[in-house]
Amino acid sequence: MDVYDRINGLLAEKRIRKRKLCIDLDIPYTTLASMFQRRSKSVDIETLKKIASYLDTTLEYLVTGNEKYKHTALAPANTVTIVTSDNQTYVYKLANDKLNAIMTILNNMEQQ
Numbered sequence: 856m857d858v859y860d861r862i863n864g865l866l867a868e869k870r871i872r873k874r875k876l877c878i879d880l881d882i883p884y885t886t887l888a889s890m891f892q893r894r895s896k897s898v899d900i901e902t903l904k905k906i907a908s909y910l911d912t913t914l915e916y917l918v919t920g921n922e923k924y925k926h927t928a929l930a931p932a933n934t935v936t937i938v939t940s941d942n943q944t945y946v947y948k949l950a951n952d953k954l955n956a957i958m959t960i961l962n963n964m965e966q967q
Contacts, residue, residue, distance in 0.1 A: 865910040
């Protein structure tokens with residue numbers, strides 16, 4: 856089993872098609888299809904990170920197949936994780952009042 860089999864397995868589990876993955880991650884479908892057809896050994900690490908994040912798994916699982924790392928850990932209570940468009944991840948632990956304030960802001964933005 857290789858990285859491609861693991862990606863296919865996770866896509867099947869989540870009932871996601873490769874085309875949807877490509878659209879959601881802004882990866883050209885031809886790029887992904889070509890990678891899978893050739894079983895390319897040199898895959899862009901940023902692409903794998905995006906795929907792992909999208910499939911709620913870890914890069915470790917995709918690369919090694921170690922089941923211990925298959926699912927990302929649930930975030931601890933009162934944490935906010937922000938992933939920017941350039942795939943930078945920031946995790947903040949917040950007091951209840953600040954977390955509630957952020958949730959209020961997000962709910963207001965959603966309603967607009």
